[in-house]
Amino acid sequence: MQDDLKFYQLSGKINVMGPVLGILFGAIAALPLSFVYAYAVRYIPFIYLNFLISFGYAFCICIAYNIGEKLGHNRNRFFSFLGSLVMTAVALYCAWTAFFFVLLQHNIPYLDLLLSPKQIWLLIEKIIETGWFSIGSSKDTIKGTFYMILVLAEALGYLWFIVASCVLDSASVYCEECSKWLDPIGMPSLISPKLENAMQQTAMMGTLPWIDQLELTREAPFIVFTLTHCSQCNNLSTLSATKVEIIVKQNGKETETEKKEIKLFQNLLINNKTREKILEKLEDLEKIQKENEARALEELQKQNEQAKRQEEEKQ
Numbered sequence: 264m265q266d267d268l269k270f271y272q273l274s275g276k277i278n279v280m281g282p283v284l285g286i287l288f289g290a291i292a293a294l295p296l297s298f299v300y301a302y303a304v305r306y307i308p309f310i311y312l313n314f315l316i317s318f319g320y321a322f323c324i325c326i327a328y329n330i331g332e333k334l335g336h337n338r339n340r341f342f343s344f345l346g347s348l349v350m351t352a353v354a355l356y357c358a359w360t361a362f363f364f365v366l367l368q369h370n371i372p373y374l375d376l377l378l379s380p381k382q383i384w385l386l387i388e389k390i391i392e393t394g395w396f397s398i399g400s401s402k403d404t405i406k407g408t409f410y411m412i413l414v415l416a417e418a419l420g421y422l423w424f425i426v427a428s429c430v431l432d433s434a435s436v437y438c439e440e441c442s443k444w445l446d447p448i449g450m451p452s453l454i455s456p457k458l459e460n461a462m463q464q465t466a467m468m469g470t471l472p473w474i475d476q477l478e479l480t481r482e483a484p485f486i487v488f489t490l491t492h493c494s495q496c497n498n499l500s501t502l503s504a505t506k507v508e509i510i511v512k513q514n515g516k517e518t519e520t521e522k523k524e525i526k527l528f529q530n531l532l533i534n535n536k537t538r539e540k541i542l543e544k545l546e547d548l549e550k551i552q553k554e555n556e557a558r559a560l561e562e563l564q565k566q567n568e569q570a571k572r573q574e575e576e577k578q
């Protein structure tokens with residue numbers, strides 16, 4: 264849908280250091296955190312809490328992986344995908360190792376377990392066969408095929424989560440000239456959704472005929488812009504637009520609000536002139552909006568005073 268020349272795309276250049284540093288950082292996070300995971304799974308009998316801790320374990324590993332991968336300057340998403348597969352294996356391996364260390368009450372030294380994948384594998388096979396816990400008031404130990412399905416489901420859950428969170432985001436912007444990642448900057452202005460269709464056209468055509476027609480709004484739905492800009496070479500800028508809807512749901516007595524984001528277009532390449540024009544336009548609109556609001560407030564105060572005076576005259 265998007266025109267390659269008008270929209271920014273990652274160069275796809277491979278840098279092995281990306282996944283390598285990612286996995287290294289992820290492993291450094293996984294080693295201590297796997298103990299938190301293991302003690303929680305072993306001694307906290309609340310499955311929901313275990314699930315949260317397990318999720319937190321994977322989440323921290325992903326943050327560490329992402330930091331490492333960006334430091335390694337990898338711009339290839341397939342390579343990033345391969346890295347995240349290895350990261351999943353490392354995360355699961357650390358979790359199982361710490362778990363057996365805790366379950367066997369430290370009888371086997373941690374390093375012996377960590378450095379012996381074969382032993383870990385045998386222990387996994389054995390624990391699936393014998394089981395070690397039961398669910399709820401049941402006294403039957405969970406084991407055999409059912410336990411194996413649970414273990415597989417957990418592994419697949421990790422795989423899904425780590426791949427989804429670790430693979431390099433296609434919206435990332437990297438300046439090849441300056442060899443650096445650019446941070447996206449969200450513009451605070453809430454833009455009226457009147458131009459939604461025009462912005463969808465932008466996604467097809469890569470043109471911006473609507474800058475002069477921009478208007479602001481105070482409430483949802485609204486559109487927000489995100490800009491990236493390389494301040495080092497001043498040669499690379501992109502613009503993205505997202506529509507934000509707030510959906511209010513009535514759930515019995517409680518009202519729930521849900522934020523829905525729809526990408527209208529992403530990383531349109533813009534030149535400095537266009538970038539400045541957009542920034543100026545938004546600044547002008549903000550100024551006008553503030554003036555209008557100040558005027559409305561003044562008007563309201565005047566009316567209040569007038570009403571008060573009339574009231575006093577009556578008495």
Ligand SMILES: [Zn+2]
Nearest residue numbers: 438441493496
């Ligand atoms: Zn640059």
